[in-house]
Amino acid sequence: MAFTTTFEDLKSGRAPIAVVGLGYVGLPLAVALSRHFSVIGFDISEKRVAELAAGTDRTGEVLPDDLKAATVAYTCDPARLREAAVVIVAVPTPIDAHRSPDLRPVTGASRTVGANLAPGAIVCYESTVYPGLTEDVCVPILEAQSGLSCGHDFFVGYSPERINPGDRAHTLATIVKVVAGQNQACADLLAAMYGAVVTAGIFRASSIKVAEAAKVIENTQRDLNIALMNELALIFDRMGIDTLEVLEAAGTKWNFLPFRPGLVGGHCIGVDPYYLTFKAQSLGLQPQVILAGRTINDGMGKFIAEACVKRLIAGDVKVKGARVGILGFTFKENVPDLRNTRVIDVVRELEEYGVTVITHDPQADPDEARHEYGIELSPLEELRDLEAVILAVAHKDFNALTLEGIRHWFRTPQSPLLLDVKGFFDPAEAEAAGYRFWRL
Secondary structure (H helix, E strand, C coil): CCCCCCHHHHHHCCCCEEEECCCCCHHHHHHHHCCCCCEEEECCCHHHHHHHHCCCCCCCCCCHHHHHHCCCEEECCHHHHHHCCEEEECCCCCECCCCCECCHHHHHHHHHHHHCCCCCCEEEECCCCCCCHHHHHHHHHHHHHHCCCECCCEEEEECCCCCCCCCCCCCHHHCCEEEEECCHHHHHHHHHHHHCCCCCCEEECCCHHHHHHHHHHHHHHHHHHHHHHHHHHHHHHHHCCCHHHHHHHHCCCCCCCCCCCCCCCCCCCCCHHHHHHHHHHHCCCCCHHHHHHHHHHHCHHHHHHHHHHHHHHHCCCCCCCCEEEEECCCCCCCCCCCCCCCHHHHHHHHHHCCCEEEEECCCCCHHHHHHHHCCCECCHHHCCCECEEEECCCCHHHCCCCHHHHHHHECCCCCCEEEECCCCCCHHHHHHCCCEEEEC
């Protein structure tokens, strides 16, 4: 079967576009596309579909007015996918407990799409994957479920998502979109479609594998740069040097990159490198640098918890049973996203020492925290009789907190212990106020 869908078919609404997965990536895309095309928004979660139909987005990625104005047809019915000329798969690609790629969301979505695939349609993946996964894993599933032949009866493309949760400056429209198709006609249509909503421009990759590789190394590069900062923090902590002061001094040189140490979580930076290393290892290669960076970053929660415990001991505080408050539980500031948050590493390590941890996060969904991590988030008023406070995530909600204001949270307010992971407080002010202060 020849590839027959045209951009005019999309523009006129004769050929709808379906977005599969309405999370942090899929929803903003569906809303943006709906301004120009007929869009079907599919998600397996009935609760999610009902919320969106009612005009509520718990992720906060789409502004309420934009969501209200969107003309997306939200549905849980997979049969609606048969109407679509282009199906965009935007489901998460996490890792499992062994840090191997968990392909269940993307393979499950492929089975659903394949079982409801219209002849002549394009299936474009946005999910972050290792090079080759689209063609080697997803295409056979699509063929098996549909009974159609890829490249003849249907076509595939890849355009990696570049959503940065909570970022209002770098949005779908303002980030260059990488696009690849299995043939020129497919690539042309995808480029025109995405070009209608991405003002920053389109970059055409020469192949699907190149586009897949480009995405996975974007976050691998960031991960390694942060790993270097974290290793420096480990060294400078042992030397009694303030890491952020060192970085501020080094940053006066024009070509010094402004990375900072911290907990590396989320659905991208802390996950994507494992997709690349998994593929490399399957080819008989041992990626030493990438895995070394991952080892450092995965160990930062333990390091922060141990920094707290050491200072409790130095202050003659009994560690077992000590109450420690943690401010922030999401993977980054000003988002409700709990996926792969590494604050959980701090919590678990402290609990191993017998510490009672009270975690507060005004952005996070308490039900999600309970379901995903078994963590009971506490209201602010429960932060009392504490031996230490760890500021783990610098939410804007915490901007109103002052050193004097939080002093009453402590059991011994004369010499409170404050650990600042994010460089939120001024060290000189904290020490002048009588705090035993530590920052990463």
